[in-house]
Amino acid sequence: MIQCLHVFKTYDSPNPVLQDINLEIFQGDFVFLLGKSGSGKSTFLKALFGLTPLDRGHIFIEGKDISQLTPREVPYFRREVGTVFQDFKLLTHKSVFKNVALPLEIVGRDDLFIQKRVHTILSDLNLDQKADVPCGHLSAAEQQRVAIARAVVNDPVIFLGDEPTASLDAQEVRQVLRLLDDMRIIGTTVVLTTHNASLPAMVPQSRVVVLHQGRLIEQTASSPSS
Numbered sequence: 001m002i003q004c005l006h007v008f009k010t011y012d013s014p015n016p017v018l019q020d021i022n023l024e025i026f027q028g029d030f031v032f033l034l035g036k037s038g039s040g041k042s043t044f045l046k047a048l049f050g051l052t053p054l055d056r057g058h059i060f061i062e063g064k065d066i067s068q069l070t071p072r073e074v075p076y077f078r079r080e081v082g083t084v085f086q087d088f089k090l091l092t093h094k095s096v097f098k099n100v101a102l103p104l105e106i107v108g109r110d111d112l113f114i115q116k117r118v119h120t121i122l123s124d125l126n127l128d129q130k131a132d133v134p135c136g137h138l139s140a141a142e143q144q145r146v147a148i149a150r151a152v153v154n155d156p157v158i159f160l161g162d163e164p165t166a167s168l169d170a171q172e173v174r175q176v177l178r179l180l181d182d183m184r185i186i187g188t189t190v191v192l193t194t195h196n197a198s199l200p201a202m203v204p205q206s207r208v209v210v211l212h213q214g215r216l217i218e219q220t221a222s223s224p225s226s
């Protein structure tokens with residue numbers, strides 16, 4: 001599903017932020033990317049979405065080198081991937097419902113489907129009472145949950161989340177991990193970054209990959225049942 005080969009990335013400083021990363025992630029894997037602040041987690045996640053040009057190396061998604069996608073292929077690739085980056089990019093003047101419905105409108109789903117699907121996801125994330133509230137009026141934790149709802153509403157093939165549970169309380173974290181694990185069971189590949197080393201224990205089938213100063217220093221194998 002995702003194959004990284006000899007990935008290197010440098011910004012302004014001479015020290016690479018990603019150094020020779022080699023990693024395979026399989027369909028239905030739930031991967032926690034752990035590491036201290038500045039270890040390169042966000043850079044790596046953005047690279048998986050094609051937002052960070054690499055100095056060297058390749059990232060293949062479903063066999064395609066994402067640096068070689070044509071301008072026509074890029075939007076199709078991105079529609080298959082649900083993302084939550086640290087800037088949620090919500091439309092702050094639009095309601096919660098409108099924000100979450102947007103990916104479904106883009107792919108031309110009918111109104112009845114959109115109504116049902118969006119309300120299901122909002123209720124899974126305890127946001128149903130907020131459906132008509134403009135996103136700009138929500139707390140940080142609510143905005144984070146709206147960003148997650150928008151990323152998963154379209155049943156993405158891959159979910160990439162950069163600290164997607166950082167603002168949430170313990171119960172909300174469990175709720176989000178349960179939702180993502182349910183998606184994993186039906187085939188979505190989930191990759192999350194986190195500082196919080198206690199999260200992987202909450203998802204028994206998960207894999208852990210640890211980045212330290214841009215190097216991949218540790219990983220657990222993919223579980224046979226995942």
Ligand SMILES: Nc1ncnc2c1ncn2[C@@H]1O[C@H](COP(=O)(O)OP(=O)(O)OP(=O)(O)O)[C@@H](O)[C@H]1O
Pocket residue numbers: 011012017035036037038039040041042043044195
């Ligand atoms: N656009 C950029 N331009 C220059 N340097 C950058 C850029 N983005 C990240 N960096 C630097 O690259 C290093 C790794 O940053 P990155 O955000 O990938 O780490 P991280 O592990 O996600 O950190 P955090 O957990 O704090 O979000 C840091 O030293 C950061 O300052």
